[in-house]
Amino acid sequence: MNKKIDTLEFELKLTNEISKKVYFQRTNQNKEFEFKDLVDGIYKLQVLNEDYKQNIFEIKFSQKLNQIFYVEKLCKYRENKSKVCPNCKSDKKVVPIFYGLTTGKFMKQNRNKYHFEGCEISNCDPSWYCKKDKLEF
Template sequence: MRKLVFLFLIIFSTGLWSQSLNGIIRDTLKKINSPKFILTLRSTFDKTIYKTNSDEDGRFDFGKVENGKYKLNIIENNDYIRNEYNIDIKDDTVVHLVANQYCKYRENKNSICPICKTDKNVIPIFYGLVTETFMKKNKSKYYFGGCELTSCNPKYYCKTEGLQF
Protein backbone atom coordinates (compact mmCIF):
# COMPACT_ATOMS: atom_id res chain seq x y z
CA MET A 1 0.00 0.00 0.00
CA ARG A 2 2.83 2.42 0.86
CA LYS A 3 4.45 1.70 -2.46
CA LEU A 4 1.20 2.50 -4.25
CA VAL A 5 0.78 5.80 -2.38
CA PHE A 6 4.44 6.68 -3.05
CA LEU A 7 4.01 5.90 -6.76
CA PHE A 8 0.86 8.04 -6.88
CA LEU A 9 2.70 10.97 -5.23
CA ILE A 10 5.58 10.71 -7.71
CA ILE A 11 3.22 10.69 -10.70
CA PHE A 12 1.12 13.54 -9.28
CA SER A 13 4.12 15.72 -8.37
CA THR A 14 5.70 15.18 -11.80
CA GLY A 15 2.52 16.59 -13.32
CA LEU A 16 2.89 19.71 -11.22
CA TRP A 17 6.41 20.37 -12.49
CA SER A 18 5.65 19.70 -16.16
CA GLN A 19 3.59 22.32 -17.89
CA SER A 20 2.80 22.90 -21.53
CA LEU A 21 3.43 25.81 -23.83
CA ASN A 22 1.28 26.18 -26.90
CA GLY A 23 -0.14 28.92 -29.01
CA ILE A 24 -0.33 30.54 -32.41
CA ILE A 25 2.35 32.42 -34.32
CA ARG A 26 1.29 34.70 -37.18
CA ASP A 27 3.20 36.42 -39.95
CA THR A 28 2.98 40.22 -40.22
CA LEU A 29 2.85 40.21 -44.02
CA LYS A 30 0.75 37.14 -44.87
CA LYS A 31 -2.64 37.57 -43.29
CA ILE A 32 -4.30 34.32 -44.44
CA ASN A 33 -1.72 31.54 -44.09
CA SER A 34 1.46 31.90 -42.11
CA PRO A 35 4.46 29.88 -43.16
CA LYS A 36 5.36 26.83 -41.11
CA PHE A 37 7.94 27.71 -38.48
CA ILE A 38 10.57 25.61 -36.71
CA LEU A 39 10.69 26.86 -33.13
CA THR A 40 13.11 26.35 -30.25
CA LEU A 41 12.42 27.03 -26.60
CA ARG A 42 15.59 27.52 -24.53
CA SER A 43 15.58 27.66 -20.74
CA THR A 44 17.42 30.71 -19.43
CA PHE A 45 18.23 28.77 -16.25
CA ASP A 46 19.80 25.48 -17.39
CA LYS A 47 19.92 26.00 -21.19
CA THR A 48 17.63 23.00 -21.86
CA ILE A 49 16.34 23.21 -25.44
CA TYR A 50 12.96 22.03 -26.73
CA LYS A 51 12.06 22.02 -30.41
CA THR A 52 8.76 21.90 -32.30
CA ASN A 53 7.11 22.91 -35.58
CA SER A 54 4.07 25.05 -36.22
CA ASP A 55 1.37 23.81 -38.57
CA GLU A 56 -0.02 25.68 -41.59
CA ASP A 57 -2.38 27.62 -39.29
CA GLY A 58 0.53 28.77 -37.08
CA ARG A 59 -0.38 26.52 -34.14
CA PHE A 60 2.43 25.00 -32.09
CA ASP A 61 2.76 22.92 -28.92
CA PHE A 62 5.87 22.23 -26.87
CA GLY A 63 4.19 19.58 -24.71
CA LYS A 64 5.72 19.08 -21.27
CA VAL A 65 8.22 21.69 -20.17
CA GLU A 66 9.33 22.73 -16.69
CA ASN A 67 8.25 25.99 -15.08
CA GLY A 68 10.65 28.86 -15.65
CA LYS A 69 11.83 31.58 -17.98
CA TYR A 70 12.51 30.74 -21.61
CA LYS A 71 13.52 32.30 -24.91
CA LEU A 72 11.49 31.18 -27.91
CA ASN A 73 13.21 31.55 -31.30
CA ILE A 74 12.32 30.94 -34.92
CA ILE A 75 15.07 28.90 -36.56
CA GLU A 76 15.88 27.62 -40.04
CA ASN A 77 13.82 30.31 -41.74
CA ASN A 78 16.07 33.18 -42.83
CA ASP A 79 13.15 35.54 -43.34
CA TYR A 80 12.26 35.33 -39.62
CA ILE A 81 15.48 34.31 -37.90
CA ARG A 82 15.78 37.50 -35.80
CA ASN A 83 12.54 36.97 -33.89
CA GLU A 84 13.00 36.14 -30.19
CA TYR A 85 10.33 36.08 -27.50
CA ASN A 86 10.68 35.96 -23.71
CA ILE A 87 8.26 33.43 -22.21
CA ASP A 88 7.57 32.84 -18.51
CA ILE A 89 5.95 29.45 -17.89
CA LYS A 90 4.23 29.01 -14.52
CA ASP A 91 1.27 26.84 -15.51
CA ASP A 92 -0.02 25.60 -18.83
CA THR A 93 0.72 28.64 -20.97
CA VAL A 94 -0.93 29.81 -24.18
CA VAL A 95 0.68 32.59 -26.23
CA HIS A 96 -0.23 34.48 -29.39
CA LEU A 97 2.86 35.74 -31.20
CA VAL A 98 3.49 37.88 -34.25
CA ALA A 99 6.57 37.10 -36.35
CA ASN A 100 8.17 40.03 -38.12
CA GLN A 101 9.64 39.14 -41.44
CA TYR A 102 13.25 40.23 -41.81
CA CYS A 103 13.53 43.26 -44.09
CA LYS A 104 16.88 44.41 -45.45
CA TYR A 105 15.48 47.93 -45.93
CA ARG A 106 14.99 48.39 -42.16
CA GLU A 107 18.76 48.25 -41.70
CA ASN A 108 19.20 51.35 -43.85
CA LYS A 109 19.46 54.27 -41.41
CA ASN A 110 20.49 56.99 -43.88
CA SER A 111 20.05 58.09 -47.48
CA ILE A 112 23.55 57.21 -48.71
CA CYS A 113 23.46 54.95 -51.78
CA PRO A 114 25.17 51.61 -51.08
CA ILE A 115 26.72 51.57 -54.57
CA CYS A 116 27.95 55.11 -55.28
CA LYS A 117 28.41 55.93 -51.55
CA THR A 118 26.84 59.39 -51.77
CA ASP A 119 23.47 60.97 -51.16
CA LYS A 120 23.90 63.52 -53.98
CA ASN A 121 21.26 62.08 -56.34
CA VAL A 122 19.18 60.24 -53.74
CA ILE A 123 15.49 61.07 -53.26
CA PRO A 124 12.85 59.55 -50.98
CA ILE A 125 10.36 57.05 -52.37
CA PHE A 126 6.75 58.21 -52.18
CA TYR A 127 4.07 55.50 -51.82
CA GLY A 128 0.36 55.94 -52.33
CA LEU A 129 -2.19 57.04 -54.87
CA VAL A 130 -1.34 60.45 -56.31
CA THR A 131 -2.78 62.72 -58.95
CA GLU A 132 -1.04 63.37 -62.24
CA THR A 133 -0.61 67.02 -61.28
CA PHE A 134 1.12 66.08 -58.03
CA MET A 135 3.44 63.68 -59.88
CA LYS A 136 4.45 66.30 -62.46
CA LYS A 137 5.02 68.94 -59.80
CA ASN A 138 7.13 66.67 -57.53
CA LYS A 139 8.91 64.55 -60.13
CA SER A 140 12.36 65.77 -59.07
CA LYS A 141 11.55 65.58 -55.33
CA TYR A 142 10.25 62.00 -55.11
CA TYR A 143 10.50 58.63 -56.78
CA PHE A 144 6.95 57.26 -56.96
CA GLY A 145 6.83 53.69 -55.65
CA GLY A 146 3.19 52.85 -56.33
CA CYS A 147 0.16 52.20 -54.18
CA GLU A 148 0.93 48.83 -52.62
CA LEU A 149 2.57 49.03 -49.21
CA THR A 150 4.05 46.21 -47.19
CA SER A 151 6.06 46.34 -44.00
CA CYS A 152 9.20 45.93 -46.13
CA ASN A 153 9.51 48.70 -48.72
CA PRO A 154 12.65 50.57 -49.77
CA LYS A 155 12.84 54.16 -48.50
CA TYR A 156 15.18 55.82 -51.01
CA TYR A 157 15.96 55.86 -54.73
CA CYS A 158 19.35 56.66 -56.25
CA LYS A 159 18.93 58.42 -59.62
CA THR A 160 22.58 57.74 -60.55
CA GLU A 161 22.42 53.98 -60.02
CA GLY A 162 18.66 53.45 -60.60
CA LEU A 163 18.57 51.64 -57.26
CA GLN A 164 15.85 51.45 -54.65
CA PHE A 165 17.24 50.92 -51.16
Protein backbone atom coordinates in the same frame (compact mmCIF):
# COMPACT_ATOMS: atom_id res chain seq x y z
CA MET B 1 3.01 24.38 -22.85
CA ASN B 2 0.69 25.34 -25.71
CA LYS B 3 1.23 28.44 -27.83
CA LYS B 4 -0.48 29.99 -30.83
CA ILE B 5 1.33 32.09 -33.44
CA ASP B 6 -0.84 34.55 -35.34
CA THR B 7 0.71 34.28 -38.82
CA LEU B 8 2.30 31.65 -41.13
CA GLU B 9 3.79 28.27 -40.27
CA PHE B 10 7.19 28.52 -38.60
CA GLU B 11 10.12 26.45 -37.46
CA LEU B 12 10.68 27.12 -33.75
CA LYS B 13 13.54 26.65 -31.32
CA LEU B 14 12.98 26.67 -27.56
CA THR B 15 16.01 26.88 -25.26
CA ASN B 16 16.03 26.46 -21.48
CA GLU B 17 18.19 29.37 -20.34
CA ILE B 18 19.64 27.46 -17.35
CA SER B 19 20.14 23.89 -18.60
CA LYS B 20 20.63 25.00 -22.26
CA LYS B 21 18.44 22.07 -23.36
CA VAL B 22 17.04 22.79 -26.83
CA TYR B 23 13.68 21.74 -28.29
CA PHE B 24 12.52 22.13 -31.90
CA GLN B 25 8.95 22.30 -33.14
CA ARG B 26 6.97 23.44 -36.17
CA THR B 27 3.63 25.21 -36.05
CA ASN B 28 0.70 23.32 -37.53
CA GLN B 29 -1.83 24.54 -40.11
CA ASN B 30 -3.85 26.16 -37.32
CA LYS B 31 -0.77 28.21 -36.35
CA GLU B 32 -0.42 26.30 -33.08
CA PHE B 33 2.50 24.49 -31.52
CA GLU B 34 3.15 22.49 -28.40
CA PHE B 35 6.25 21.59 -26.43
CA LYS B 36 5.78 18.70 -23.99
CA ASP B 37 7.50 17.63 -20.78
CA LEU B 38 9.12 20.96 -19.97
CA VAL B 39 10.48 21.72 -16.52
CA ASP B 40 9.74 25.06 -14.86
CA GLY B 41 12.17 27.79 -15.81
CA ILE B 42 13.02 30.59 -18.18
CA TYR B 43 13.06 29.78 -21.88
CA LYS B 44 13.94 31.61 -25.05
CA LEU B 45 11.62 30.96 -28.02
CA GLN B 46 13.07 31.79 -31.43
CA VAL B 47 11.48 31.79 -34.87
CA LEU B 48 13.96 30.16 -37.25
CA ASN B 49 12.47 31.32 -40.56
CA GLU B 50 14.85 33.79 -42.26
CA ASP B 51 12.38 36.68 -42.70
CA TYR B 52 11.21 36.36 -39.08
CA LYS B 53 14.43 35.45 -37.27
CA GLN B 54 14.50 38.59 -35.13
CA ASN B 55 11.38 37.39 -33.30
CA ILE B 56 12.72 36.12 -29.96
CA PHE B 57 10.51 35.74 -26.90
CA GLU B 58 11.46 35.16 -23.27
CA ILE B 59 9.02 32.87 -21.48
CA LYS B 60 8.78 32.23 -17.75
CA PHE B 61 7.26 28.78 -17.67
CA SER B 62 5.58 27.04 -14.77
CA GLN B 63 2.78 24.46 -15.05
CA LYS B 64 0.56 24.78 -18.12
CA LEU B 65 0.93 27.96 -20.18
CA ASN B 66 -1.25 29.22 -23.05
CA GLN B 67 -0.15 32.38 -24.77
CA ILE B 68 -0.48 34.11 -28.15
CA PHE B 69 2.65 35.46 -29.87
CA TYR B 70 2.56 38.04 -32.64
CA VAL B 71 5.55 37.79 -34.93
CA GLU B 72 6.69 40.47 -37.33
CA LYS B 73 8.44 40.02 -40.65
CA LEU B 74 11.89 41.58 -40.82
CA CYS B 75 11.99 44.63 -43.09
CA LYS B 76 15.46 45.53 -44.31
CA TYR B 77 14.29 49.04 -45.21
CA ARG B 78 13.19 49.97 -41.66
CA GLU B 79 16.73 49.85 -40.35
CA ASN B 80 18.08 52.44 -42.80
CA LYS B 81 16.95 55.95 -41.86
CA SER B 82 19.72 57.69 -43.82
CA LYS B 83 19.45 58.96 -47.39
CA VAL B 84 23.09 58.08 -48.08
CA CYS B 85 23.32 55.38 -50.76
CA PRO B 86 24.83 52.16 -49.38
CA ASN B 87 26.69 51.57 -52.68
CA CYS B 88 28.27 54.92 -53.58
CA LYS B 89 28.22 56.32 -50.01
CA SER B 90 26.83 59.64 -51.25
CA ASP B 91 23.50 61.46 -51.08
CA LYS B 92 24.13 63.68 -54.14
CA LYS B 93 22.03 61.59 -56.56
CA VAL B 94 19.54 60.28 -53.97
CA VAL B 95 15.86 61.25 -54.16
CA PRO B 96 12.81 60.17 -52.13
CA ILE B 97 10.57 57.48 -53.55
CA PHE B 98 7.05 58.71 -54.28
CA TYR B 99 4.27 56.13 -53.82
CA GLY B 100 0.66 56.61 -54.84
CA LEU B 101 -1.51 57.67 -57.71
CA THR B 102 -0.47 60.86 -59.47
CA THR B 103 -0.85 62.55 -62.83
CA GLY B 104 1.50 62.37 -65.79
CA LYS B 105 1.94 66.14 -65.56
CA PHE B 106 3.04 65.94 -61.91
CA MET B 107 5.45 63.12 -62.73
CA LYS B 108 6.97 65.06 -65.62
CA GLN B 109 7.35 68.24 -63.53
CA ASN B 110 8.96 66.33 -60.62
CA ARG B 111 11.00 63.61 -62.33
CA ASN B 112 14.24 65.08 -60.94
CA LYS B 113 12.78 65.51 -57.45
CA TYR B 114 11.28 62.00 -56.93
CA HIS B 115 11.55 58.41 -58.07
CA PHE B 116 8.00 57.25 -58.83
CA GLU B 117 7.10 53.73 -57.73
CA GLY B 118 3.36 53.17 -58.15
CA CYS B 119 0.29 52.72 -55.99
CA GLU B 120 0.80 49.43 -54.18
CA ILE B 121 2.26 50.08 -50.75
CA SER B 122 3.26 47.45 -48.19
CA ASN B 123 4.58 47.84 -44.66
CA CYS B 124 8.09 47.25 -46.00
CA ASP B 125 8.95 49.63 -48.82
CA PRO B 126 12.17 51.53 -49.52
CA SER B 127 12.18 55.30 -48.95
CA TRP B 128 15.11 56.38 -51.12
CA TYR B 129 16.39 55.87 -54.68
CA CYS B 130 19.96 56.44 -55.91
CA LYS B 131 19.90 57.60 -59.54
CA LYS B 132 23.61 56.86 -59.96
CA ASP B 133 23.38 53.23 -58.83
CA LYS B 134 19.71 52.69 -59.78
CA LEU B 135 19.19 51.34 -56.25
CA GLU B 136 16.19 51.52 -53.96
CA PHE B 137 16.99 51.50 -50.24
